[in-house]
Amino acid sequence: MDQKLKDIVIEHSDDIVKMWLEEVNKKKSSDYTAAISDELFDSTNREFVNVIFTSIEKSGLANDINDFSERLINLGWPLSYLTDGMQVFRRVTSEYILRQSDKIDSDYFAEVLRKVDGWVDPVINQLVNEYSGSWEHIVSLQRVALQELSAPLIPVMDNITIMPLIGTIDTERAKLIMENLLDGVIKHNAEVVLIDITGVPVVDTMVAHHIIQAAEAVRLIGSRCILVGIRPEIAQTIVNLGIDLSKFPTKSSLRKGFQSALELTNRTIEDVQSKDEDIEKLIDSLNRE
Known part of the structure:
Protein backbone atom coordinates (compact mmCIF):
# COMPACT_ATOMS: atom_id res chain seq x y z
CA MET A 1 0.00 0.00 0.00
CA ASP A 2 2.77 2.43 0.96
CA GLN A 3 4.74 1.83 -2.26
CA LYS A 4 1.60 2.07 -4.35
CA LEU A 5 0.72 5.47 -2.91
CA LYS A 6 4.29 6.62 -3.27
CA ASP A 7 4.30 5.58 -6.93
CA ILE A 8 1.17 7.64 -7.51
CA VAL A 9 2.78 10.71 -5.98
CA ILE A 10 6.03 10.32 -7.93
CA GLU A 11 4.27 9.53 -11.20
CA HIS A 12 2.02 12.60 -10.92
CA SER A 13 4.60 14.88 -9.32
CA ASP A 14 4.16 17.53 -12.01
CA ASP A 15 0.46 17.84 -11.26
CA ILE A 16 1.03 17.93 -7.50
CA VAL A 17 3.78 20.54 -7.85
CA LYS A 18 1.49 22.68 -10.00
CA MET A 19 -1.30 22.48 -7.40
CA TRP A 20 1.17 23.20 -4.60
CA LEU A 21 2.60 26.25 -6.37
CA GLU A 22 -0.88 27.62 -7.01
CA GLU A 23 -1.78 27.31 -3.33
CA VAL A 24 1.46 28.89 -2.15
CA ASN A 25 1.23 31.75 -4.66
CA LYS A 26 -2.25 32.62 -3.41
CA LYS A 27 -0.69 33.70 -0.10
CA LYS A 28 1.98 35.90 -1.64
CA SER A 29 -0.08 39.08 -1.66
CA SER A 30 -1.22 38.76 1.95
CA ASP A 31 1.85 37.87 4.04
CA TYR A 32 5.60 38.53 4.46
CA THR A 33 6.31 37.23 0.93
CA ALA A 34 4.50 40.17 -0.69
CA ALA A 35 7.73 42.21 -0.82
CA ILE A 36 9.75 39.38 -2.40
CA SER A 37 10.38 39.52 -6.14
CA ASP A 38 8.39 37.06 -8.25
CA GLU A 39 11.58 35.56 -9.66
CA LEU A 40 13.12 34.84 -6.25
CA PHE A 41 9.82 33.60 -4.82
CA ASP A 42 9.29 31.21 -7.73
CA SER A 43 12.85 29.83 -7.68
CA THR A 44 12.76 29.30 -3.91
CA ASN A 45 9.38 27.55 -4.09
CA ARG A 46 10.64 25.18 -6.78
CA GLU A 47 13.76 24.43 -4.77
CA PHE A 48 11.56 23.77 -1.73
CA VAL A 49 9.25 21.34 -3.51
CA ASN A 50 12.26 19.55 -5.04
CA VAL A 51 13.64 19.03 -1.54
CA ILE A 52 10.31 17.52 -0.48
CA PHE A 53 10.09 15.10 -3.42
CA THR A 54 13.72 14.09 -3.07
CA SER A 55 13.02 13.13 0.54
CA ILE A 56 9.98 11.06 -0.47
CA GLU A 57 11.77 9.31 -3.34
CA LYS A 58 14.72 8.36 -1.16
CA SER A 59 12.45 7.16 1.67
CA GLY A 60 14.44 9.32 3.98
CA LEU A 61 15.69 12.82 4.52
CA ALA A 62 17.57 14.53 1.73
CA ASN A 63 21.06 15.84 2.40
CA ASP A 64 20.20 19.21 0.86
CA ILE A 65 17.63 20.02 3.57
CA ASN A 66 20.38 21.66 5.62
CA ASP A 67 21.56 23.75 2.67
CA PHE A 68 18.01 24.84 1.90
CA SER A 69 17.39 25.85 5.52
CA GLU A 70 20.58 27.92 5.60
CA ARG A 71 19.58 29.56 2.32
CA LEU A 72 16.25 30.65 3.83
CA ILE A 73 18.00 32.11 6.88
CA ASN A 74 20.38 34.05 4.66
CA LEU A 75 17.38 35.34 2.70
CA GLY A 76 15.76 36.39 5.98
CA TRP A 77 12.66 34.22 5.48
CA PRO A 78 10.83 33.06 8.62
CA LEU A 79 10.35 29.49 9.78
CA SER A 80 6.64 29.77 9.00
CA TYR A 81 7.48 29.62 5.28
CA LEU A 82 8.67 26.05 5.79
CA THR A 83 5.85 24.91 8.04
CA ASP A 84 3.13 26.57 5.93
CA GLY A 85 4.58 25.10 2.75
CA MET A 86 4.69 21.60 4.22
CA GLN A 87 1.09 21.84 5.41
CA VAL A 88 0.00 22.88 1.92
CA PHE A 89 1.91 19.92 0.49
CA ARG A 90 0.23 17.57 2.96
CA ARG A 91 -3.22 18.78 1.97
CA VAL A 92 -2.62 18.90 -1.79
CA THR A 93 -1.01 15.45 -1.90
CA SER A 94 -3.75 13.83 0.17
CA GLU A 95 -6.47 15.34 -1.97
CA TYR A 96 -4.75 14.27 -5.20
CA ILE A 97 -4.30 10.65 -4.09
CA LEU A 98 -7.94 10.40 -3.01
CA ARG A 99 -9.10 11.74 -6.38
CA GLN A 100 -7.13 9.04 -8.17
CA SER A 101 -8.99 6.24 -6.41
CA ASP A 102 -12.53 4.92 -6.68
CA LYS A 103 -12.44 3.98 -3.02
CA ILE A 104 -14.38 6.27 -0.74
CA ASP A 105 -14.48 4.24 2.48
CA SER A 106 -13.15 5.70 5.68
CA ASP A 107 -10.42 3.07 6.09
CA TYR A 108 -8.79 4.02 2.78
CA PHE A 109 -9.12 7.73 3.60
CA ALA A 110 -7.45 7.20 6.99
CA GLU A 111 -4.70 5.09 5.38
CA VAL A 112 -3.92 7.79 2.82
CA LEU A 113 -3.71 10.47 5.52
CA ARG A 114 -1.49 8.27 7.66
CA LYS A 115 0.93 7.55 4.79
CA VAL A 116 1.12 11.18 3.72
CA ASP A 117 1.75 12.19 7.34
CA GLY A 118 4.51 9.60 7.42
CA TRP A 119 6.23 11.36 4.51
CA VAL A 120 5.57 14.93 5.56
CA ASP A 121 6.18 14.87 9.33
CA PRO A 122 9.84 13.71 9.19
CA VAL A 123 10.61 16.36 6.58
CA ILE A 124 8.96 19.06 8.72
CA ASN A 125 10.92 17.92 11.78
CA GLN A 126 14.20 17.90 9.90
CA LEU A 127 13.60 21.28 8.29
CA VAL A 128 12.66 22.84 11.61
CA ASN A 129 15.67 21.28 13.37
CA GLU A 130 18.09 22.36 10.65
CA TYR A 131 16.60 25.85 10.46
CA SER A 132 16.70 26.27 14.25
CA GLY A 133 20.24 24.92 14.48
CA SER A 134 21.50 27.17 11.69
CA TRP A 135 19.71 30.15 13.20
CA GLU A 136 21.19 29.56 16.63
CA HIS A 137 24.66 29.22 15.09
CA ILE A 138 24.29 32.49 13.19
CA VAL A 139 22.91 34.29 16.25
CA SER A 140 25.83 32.97 18.31
CA LEU A 141 28.35 34.27 15.77
CA GLN A 142 26.58 37.63 15.65
CA ARG A 143 26.57 37.84 19.44
CA VAL A 144 30.34 37.25 19.55
CA ALA A 145 30.89 39.85 16.82
CA LEU A 146 28.74 42.40 18.63
CA GLN A 147 30.58 41.76 21.88
CA GLU A 148 33.90 42.35 20.15
CA LEU A 149 32.60 45.58 18.63
CA SER A 150 30.87 46.79 21.79
CA ALA A 151 34.11 47.38 23.74
CA PRO A 152 37.07 47.66 21.36
CA LEU A 153 40.48 48.80 22.55
Missing part, protein backbone atom coordinates in the same frame (compact mmCIF):
# COMPACT_ATOMS: atom_id res chain seq x y z
CA ILE A 154 42.31 50.65 19.79
CA PRO A 155 46.07 51.35 19.95
CA VAL A 156 46.62 54.81 18.41
CA MET A 157 50.20 55.39 19.40
CA ASP A 158 52.99 53.70 21.32
CA ASN A 159 51.77 53.29 24.92
CA ILE A 160 48.44 55.07 24.22
CA THR A 161 45.14 53.29 23.52
CA ILE A 162 41.53 54.42 23.19
CA MET A 163 38.33 52.58 24.13
CA PRO A 164 35.31 54.29 22.47
CA LEU A 165 32.03 53.33 24.14
CA ILE A 166 28.71 53.68 22.32
CA GLY A 167 25.24 52.84 23.62
CA THR A 168 23.90 51.71 26.95
CA ILE A 169 26.23 50.05 29.45
CA ASP A 170 24.68 47.24 31.45
CA THR A 171 26.27 44.80 33.88
CA GLU A 172 27.13 42.21 31.22
CA ARG A 173 28.71 44.77 28.93
CA ALA A 174 30.57 46.36 31.85
CA LYS A 175 32.17 42.98 32.55
CA LEU A 176 33.23 42.74 28.91
CA ILE A 177 34.65 46.27 29.02
CA MET A 178 36.71 45.37 32.07
CA GLU A 179 38.07 42.19 30.45
CA ASN A 180 38.93 43.87 27.14
CA LEU A 181 40.46 46.83 28.91
CA LEU A 182 42.81 44.79 31.09
CA ASP A 183 43.74 42.36 28.31
CA GLY A 184 44.37 45.23 25.88
CA VAL A 185 46.48 47.26 28.29
CA ILE A 186 48.80 44.29 28.78
CA LYS A 187 48.77 43.26 25.10
CA HIS A 188 49.57 46.77 23.79
CA ASN A 189 51.81 47.73 26.73
CA ALA A 190 49.66 50.82 27.23
CA GLU A 191 50.68 53.45 29.75
CA VAL A 192 47.56 55.56 29.18
CA VAL A 193 44.03 54.48 28.23
CA LEU A 194 41.42 56.97 27.02
CA ILE A 195 37.87 55.85 27.79
CA ASP A 196 35.63 57.85 25.46
CA ILE A 197 31.99 58.04 26.62
CA THR A 198 30.86 60.53 23.96
CA GLY A 199 28.46 57.90 22.56
CA VAL A 200 27.02 56.82 25.93
CA PRO A 201 23.56 58.42 26.19
CA VAL A 202 23.14 58.15 29.96
CA VAL A 203 25.72 58.07 32.73
CA ASP A 204 24.00 57.11 35.98
CA THR A 205 25.38 55.82 39.25
CA MET A 206 25.73 52.25 37.95
CA VAL A 207 27.54 53.30 34.75
CA ALA A 208 29.86 55.60 36.69
CA HIS A 209 30.57 52.80 39.17
CA HIS A 210 31.56 50.45 36.36
CA ILE A 211 33.83 53.09 34.81
CA ILE A 212 35.49 53.82 38.14
CA GLN A 213 36.05 50.09 38.68
CA ALA A 214 37.62 49.76 35.23
CA ALA A 215 39.91 52.75 35.83
CA GLU A 216 40.95 51.41 39.23
CA ALA A 217 41.73 47.99 37.74
CA VAL A 218 43.90 49.64 35.07
CA ARG A 219 45.72 51.63 37.77
CA LEU A 220 46.50 48.44 39.68
CA ILE A 221 48.36 47.00 36.68
CA GLY A 222 50.48 50.12 36.34
CA SER A 223 48.62 52.23 33.75
CA ARG A 224 46.43 55.32 33.88
CA CYS A 225 42.92 56.10 32.63
CA ILE A 226 41.59 59.37 31.26
CA LEU A 227 37.82 59.70 30.92
CA VAL A 228 36.91 61.79 27.88
CA GLY A 229 33.70 62.89 26.19
CA ILE A 230 32.01 64.36 29.25
CA ARG A 231 29.27 66.57 27.85
CA PRO A 232 27.77 69.39 29.96
CA GLU A 233 24.60 67.42 30.71
CA ILE A 234 26.68 64.40 31.75
CA ALA A 235 28.83 66.57 33.99
CA GLN A 236 25.70 67.99 35.62
CA THR A 237 24.31 64.51 36.19
CA ILE A 238 27.57 63.34 37.76
CA VAL A 239 27.57 66.31 40.13
CA ASN A 240 23.90 65.87 41.06
CA LEU A 241 24.44 62.18 41.80
CA GLY A 242 27.47 62.95 43.95
CA ILE A 243 29.72 60.65 41.94
CA ASP A 244 33.42 61.05 42.75
CA LEU A 245 35.60 60.94 39.63
CA SER A 246 38.55 62.70 41.23
CA LYS A 247 40.75 59.59 41.18
CA PHE A 248 41.50 59.90 37.48
CA PRO A 249 41.64 62.78 34.94
CA THR A 250 38.56 63.78 32.95
CA LYS A 251 38.39 65.78 29.73
CA SER A 252 35.51 67.16 27.72
CA SER A 253 36.79 65.91 24.35
CA LEU A 254 38.96 63.19 22.88
CA ARG A 255 41.35 65.82 21.51
CA LYS A 256 42.04 67.27 24.96
CA GLY A 257 42.34 63.79 26.42
CA PHE A 258 44.88 62.79 23.77
CA GLN A 259 46.95 65.89 24.53
CA SER A 260 46.99 64.91 28.21
CA ALA A 261 47.98 61.35 27.27
CA LEU A 262 50.92 62.71 25.28
CA GLU A 263 52.04 64.78 28.26
CA LEU A 264 51.81 61.76 30.58
CA THR A 265 54.04 59.81 28.16
CA ASN A 266 56.50 62.74 27.89
CA ARG A 267 55.50 63.78 24.38
CA THR A 268 54.14 66.98 22.89
CA ILE A 269 52.45 68.09 19.69
CA GLU A 270 54.57 70.48 17.63
CA ASP A 271 53.57 72.65 14.71
CA VAL A 272 55.65 71.31 11.81
CA GLN A 273 54.52 74.11 9.51
CA SER A 274 55.89 76.75 11.86
CA LYS A 275 59.21 74.94 12.00
CA ASP A 276 59.37 74.79 8.21
CA GLU A 277 58.69 78.53 8.01
CA ASP A 278 61.46 79.23 10.54
CA ILE A 279 63.90 77.13 8.52
CA GLU A 280 62.95 78.96 5.30
CA LYS A 281 63.48 82.32 7.00
CA LEU A 282 66.88 81.18 8.25
CA ILE A 283 67.88 80.04 4.77
CA ASP A 284 66.73 83.32 3.25
CA SER A 285 68.73 85.22 5.85
CA LEU A 286 71.88 83.21 5.11
CA ASN A 287 71.44 83.70 1.37
CA ARG A 288 71.19 87.46 1.80
CA GLU A 289 74.41 87.50 3.78
Whole structure:
Protein backbone atom coordinates (compact mmCIF):
# COMPACT_ATOMS: atom_id res chain seq x y z
CA MET A 1 0.00 0.00 0.00
CA ASP A 2 2.77 2.43 0.96
CA GLN A 3 4.74 1.83 -2.26
CA LYS A 4 1.60 2.07 -4.35
CA LEU A 5 0.72 5.47 -2.91
CA LYS A 6 4.29 6.62 -3.27
CA ASP A 7 4.30 5.58 -6.93
CA ILE A 8 1.17 7.64 -7.51
CA VAL A 9 2.78 10.71 -5.98
CA ILE A 10 6.03 10.32 -7.93
CA GLU A 11 4.27 9.53 -11.20
CA HIS A 12 2.02 12.60 -10.92
CA SER A 13 4.60 14.88 -9.32
CA ASP A 14 4.16 17.53 -12.01
CA ASP A 15 0.46 17.84 -11.26
CA ILE A 16 1.03 17.93 -7.50
CA VAL A 17 3.78 20.54 -7.85
CA LYS A 18 1.49 22.68 -10.00
CA MET A 19 -1.30 22.48 -7.40
CA TRP A 20 1.17 23.20 -4.60
CA LEU A 21 2.60 26.25 -6.37
CA GLU A 22 -0.88 27.62 -7.01
CA GLU A 23 -1.78 27.31 -3.33
CA VAL A 24 1.46 28.89 -2.15
CA ASN A 25 1.23 31.75 -4.66
CA LYS A 26 -2.25 32.62 -3.41
CA LYS A 27 -0.69 33.70 -0.10
CA LYS A 28 1.98 35.90 -1.64
CA SER A 29 -0.08 39.08 -1.66
CA SER A 30 -1.22 38.76 1.95
CA ASP A 31 1.85 37.87 4.04
CA TYR A 32 5.60 38.53 4.46
CA THR A 33 6.31 37.23 0.93
CA ALA A 34 4.50 40.17 -0.69
CA ALA A 35 7.73 42.21 -0.82
CA ILE A 36 9.75 39.38 -2.40
CA SER A 37 10.38 39.52 -6.14
CA ASP A 38 8.39 37.06 -8.25
CA GLU A 39 11.58 35.56 -9.66
CA LEU A 40 13.12 34.84 -6.25
CA PHE A 41 9.82 33.60 -4.82
CA ASP A 42 9.29 31.21 -7.73
CA SER A 43 12.85 29.83 -7.68
CA THR A 44 12.76 29.30 -3.91
CA ASN A 45 9.38 27.55 -4.09
CA ARG A 46 10.64 25.18 -6.78
CA GLU A 47 13.76 24.43 -4.77
CA PHE A 48 11.56 23.77 -1.73
CA VAL A 49 9.25 21.34 -3.51
CA ASN A 50 12.26 19.55 -5.04
CA VAL A 51 13.64 19.03 -1.54
CA ILE A 52 10.31 17.52 -0.48
CA PHE A 53 10.09 15.10 -3.42
CA THR A 54 13.72 14.09 -3.07
CA SER A 55 13.02 13.13 0.54
CA ILE A 56 9.98 11.06 -0.47
CA GLU A 57 11.77 9.31 -3.34
CA LYS A 58 14.72 8.36 -1.16
CA SER A 59 12.45 7.16 1.67
CA GLY A 60 14.44 9.32 3.98
CA LEU A 61 15.69 12.82 4.52
CA ALA A 62 17.57 14.53 1.73
CA ASN A 63 21.06 15.84 2.40
CA ASP A 64 20.20 19.21 0.86
CA ILE A 65 17.63 20.02 3.57
CA ASN A 66 20.38 21.66 5.62
CA ASP A 67 21.56 23.75 2.67
CA PHE A 68 18.01 24.84 1.90
CA SER A 69 17.39 25.85 5.52
CA GLU A 70 20.58 27.92 5.60
CA ARG A 71 19.58 29.56 2.32
CA LEU A 72 16.25 30.65 3.83
CA ILE A 73 18.00 32.11 6.88
CA ASN A 74 20.38 34.05 4.66
CA LEU A 75 17.38 35.34 2.70
CA GLY A 76 15.76 36.39 5.98
CA TRP A 77 12.66 34.22 5.48
CA PRO A 78 10.83 33.06 8.62
CA LEU A 79 10.35 29.49 9.78
CA SER A 80 6.64 29.77 9.00
CA TYR A 81 7.48 29.62 5.28
CA LEU A 82 8.67 26.05 5.79
CA THR A 83 5.85 24.91 8.04
CA ASP A 84 3.13 26.57 5.93
CA GLY A 85 4.58 25.10 2.75
CA MET A 86 4.69 21.60 4.22
CA GLN A 87 1.09 21.84 5.41
CA VAL A 88 0.00 22.88 1.92
CA PHE A 89 1.91 19.92 0.49
CA ARG A 90 0.23 17.57 2.96
CA ARG A 91 -3.22 18.78 1.97
CA VAL A 92 -2.62 18.90 -1.79
CA THR A 93 -1.01 15.45 -1.90
CA SER A 94 -3.75 13.83 0.17
CA GLU A 95 -6.47 15.34 -1.97
CA TYR A 96 -4.75 14.27 -5.20
CA ILE A 97 -4.30 10.65 -4.09
CA LEU A 98 -7.94 10.40 -3.01
CA ARG A 99 -9.10 11.74 -6.38
CA GLN A 100 -7.13 9.04 -8.17
CA SER A 101 -8.99 6.24 -6.41
CA ASP A 102 -12.53 4.92 -6.68
CA LYS A 103 -12.44 3.98 -3.02
CA ILE A 104 -14.38 6.27 -0.74
CA ASP A 105 -14.48 4.24 2.48
CA SER A 106 -13.15 5.70 5.68
CA ASP A 107 -10.42 3.07 6.09
CA TYR A 108 -8.79 4.02 2.78
CA PHE A 109 -9.12 7.73 3.60
CA ALA A 110 -7.45 7.20 6.99
CA GLU A 111 -4.70 5.09 5.38
CA VAL A 112 -3.92 7.79 2.82
CA LEU A 113 -3.71 10.47 5.52
CA ARG A 114 -1.49 8.27 7.66
CA LYS A 115 0.93 7.55 4.79
CA VAL A 116 1.12 11.18 3.72
CA ASP A 117 1.75 12.19 7.34
CA GLY A 118 4.51 9.60 7.42
CA TRP A 119 6.23 11.36 4.51
CA VAL A 120 5.57 14.93 5.56
CA ASP A 121 6.18 14.87 9.33
CA PRO A 122 9.84 13.71 9.19
CA VAL A 123 10.61 16.36 6.58
CA ILE A 124 8.96 19.06 8.72
CA ASN A 125 10.92 17.92 11.78
CA GLN A 126 14.20 17.90 9.90
CA LEU A 127 13.60 21.28 8.29
CA VAL A 128 12.66 22.84 11.61
CA ASN A 129 15.67 21.28 13.37
CA GLU A 130 18.09 22.36 10.65
CA TYR A 131 16.60 25.85 10.46
CA SER A 132 16.70 26.27 14.25
CA GLY A 133 20.24 24.92 14.48
CA SER A 134 21.50 27.17 11.69
CA TRP A 135 19.71 30.15 13.20
CA GLU A 136 21.19 29.56 16.63
CA HIS A 137 24.66 29.22 15.09
CA ILE A 138 24.29 32.49 13.19
CA VAL A 139 22.91 34.29 16.25
CA SER A 140 25.83 32.97 18.31
CA LEU A 141 28.35 34.27 15.77
CA GLN A 142 26.58 37.63 15.65
CA ARG A 143 26.57 37.84 19.44
CA VAL A 144 30.34 37.25 19.55
CA ALA A 145 30.89 39.85 16.82
CA LEU A 146 28.74 42.40 18.63
CA GLN A 147 30.58 41.76 21.88
CA GLU A 148 33.90 42.35 20.15
CA LEU A 149 32.60 45.58 18.63
CA SER A 150 30.87 46.79 21.79
CA ALA A 151 34.11 47.38 23.74
CA PRO A 152 37.07 47.66 21.36
CA LEU A 153 40.48 48.80 22.55
CA ILE A 154 42.31 50.65 19.79
CA PRO A 155 46.07 51.35 19.95
CA VAL A 156 46.62 54.81 18.41
CA MET A 157 50.20 55.39 19.40
CA ASP A 158 52.99 53.70 21.32
CA ASN A 159 51.77 53.29 24.92
CA ILE A 160 48.44 55.07 24.22
CA THR A 161 45.14 53.29 23.52
CA ILE A 162 41.53 54.42 23.19
CA MET A 163 38.33 52.58 24.13
CA PRO A 164 35.31 54.29 22.47
CA LEU A 165 32.03 53.33 24.14
CA ILE A 166 28.71 53.68 22.32
CA GLY A 167 25.24 52.84 23.62
CA THR A 168 23.90 51.71 26.95
CA ILE A 169 26.23 50.05 29.45
CA ASP A 170 24.68 47.24 31.45
CA THR A 171 26.27 44.80 33.88
CA GLU A 172 27.13 42.21 31.22
CA ARG A 173 28.71 44.77 28.93
CA ALA A 174 30.57 46.36 31.85
CA LYS A 175 32.17 42.98 32.55
CA LEU A 176 33.23 42.74 28.91
CA ILE A 177 34.65 46.27 29.02
CA MET A 178 36.71 45.37 32.07
CA GLU A 179 38.07 42.19 30.45
CA ASN A 180 38.93 43.87 27.14
CA LEU A 181 40.46 46.83 28.91
CA LEU A 182 42.81 44.79 31.09
CA ASP A 183 43.74 42.36 28.31
CA GLY A 184 44.37 45.23 25.88
CA VAL A 185 46.48 47.26 28.29
CA ILE A 186 48.80 44.29 28.78
CA LYS A 187 48.77 43.26 25.10
CA HIS A 188 49.57 46.77 23.79
CA ASN A 189 51.81 47.73 26.73
CA ALA A 190 49.66 50.82 27.23
CA GLU A 191 50.68 53.45 29.75
CA VAL A 192 47.56 55.56 29.18
CA VAL A 193 44.03 54.48 28.23
CA LEU A 194 41.42 56.97 27.02
CA ILE A 195 37.87 55.85 27.79
CA ASP A 196 35.63 57.85 25.46
CA ILE A 197 31.99 58.04 26.62
CA THR A 198 30.86 60.53 23.96
CA GLY A 199 28.46 57.90 22.56
CA VAL A 200 27.02 56.82 25.93
CA PRO A 201 23.56 58.42 26.19
CA VAL A 202 23.14 58.15 29.96
CA VAL A 203 25.72 58.07 32.73
CA ASP A 204 24.00 57.11 35.98
CA THR A 205 25.38 55.82 39.25
CA MET A 206 25.73 52.25 37.95
CA VAL A 207 27.54 53.30 34.75
CA ALA A 208 29.86 55.60 36.69
CA HIS A 209 30.57 52.80 39.17
CA HIS A 210 31.56 50.45 36.36
CA ILE A 211 33.83 53.09 34.81
CA ILE A 212 35.49 53.82 38.14
CA GLN A 213 36.05 50.09 38.68
CA ALA A 214 37.62 49.76 35.23
CA ALA A 215 39.91 52.75 35.83
CA GLU A 216 40.95 51.41 39.23
CA ALA A 217 41.73 47.99 37.74
CA VAL A 218 43.90 49.64 35.07
CA ARG A 219 45.72 51.63 37.77
CA LEU A 220 46.50 48.44 39.68
CA ILE A 221 48.36 47.00 36.68
CA GLY A 222 50.48 50.12 36.34
CA SER A 223 48.62 52.23 33.75
CA ARG A 224 46.43 55.32 33.88
CA CYS A 225 42.92 56.10 32.63
CA ILE A 226 41.59 59.37 31.26
CA LEU A 227 37.82 59.70 30.92
CA VAL A 228 36.91 61.79 27.88
CA GLY A 229 33.70 62.89 26.19
CA ILE A 230 32.01 64.36 29.25
CA ARG A 231 29.27 66.57 27.85
CA PRO A 232 27.77 69.39 29.96
CA GLU A 233 24.60 67.42 30.71
CA ILE A 234 26.68 64.40 31.75
CA ALA A 235 28.83 66.57 33.99
CA GLN A 236 25.70 67.99 35.62
CA THR A 237 24.31 64.51 36.19
CA ILE A 238 27.57 63.34 37.76
CA VAL A 239 27.57 66.31 40.13
CA ASN A 240 23.90 65.87 41.06
CA LEU A 241 24.44 62.18 41.80
CA GLY A 242 27.47 62.95 43.95
CA ILE A 243 29.72 60.65 41.94
CA ASP A 244 33.42 61.05 42.75
CA LEU A 245 35.60 60.94 39.63
CA SER A 246 38.55 62.70 41.23
CA LYS A 247 40.75 59.59 41.18
CA PHE A 248 41.50 59.90 37.48
CA PRO A 249 41.64 62.78 34.94
CA THR A 250 38.56 63.78 32.95
CA LYS A 251 38.39 65.78 29.73
CA SER A 252 35.51 67.16 27.72
CA SER A 253 36.79 65.91 24.35
CA LEU A 254 38.96 63.19 22.88
CA ARG A 255 41.35 65.82 21.51
CA LYS A 256 42.04 67.27 24.96
CA GLY A 257 42.34 63.79 26.42
CA PHE A 258 44.88 62.79 23.77
CA GLN A 259 46.95 65.89 24.53
CA SER A 260 46.99 64.91 28.21
CA ALA A 261 47.98 61.35 27.27
CA LEU A 262 50.92 62.71 25.28
CA GLU A 263 52.04 64.78 28.26
CA LEU A 264 51.81 61.76 30.58
CA THR A 265 54.04 59.81 28.16
CA ASN A 266 56.50 62.74 27.89
CA ARG A 267 55.50 63.78 24.38
CA THR A 268 54.14 66.98 22.89
CA ILE A 269 52.45 68.09 19.69
CA GLU A 270 54.57 70.48 17.63
CA ASP A 271 53.57 72.65 14.71
CA VAL A 272 55.65 71.31 11.81
CA GLN A 273 54.52 74.11 9.51
CA SER A 274 55.89 76.75 11.86
CA LYS A 275 59.21 74.94 12.00
CA ASP A 276 59.37 74.79 8.21
CA GLU A 277 58.69 78.53 8.01
CA ASP A 278 61.46 79.23 10.54
CA ILE A 279 63.90 77.13 8.52
CA GLU A 280 62.95 78.96 5.30
CA LYS A 281 63.48 82.32 7.00
CA LEU A 282 66.88 81.18 8.25
CA ILE A 283 67.88 80.04 4.77
CA ASP A 284 66.73 83.32 3.25
CA SER A 285 68.73 85.22 5.85
CA LEU A 286 71.88 83.21 5.11
CA ASN A 287 71.44 83.70 1.37
CA ARG A 288 71.19 87.46 1.80
CA GLU A 289 74.41 87.50 3.78
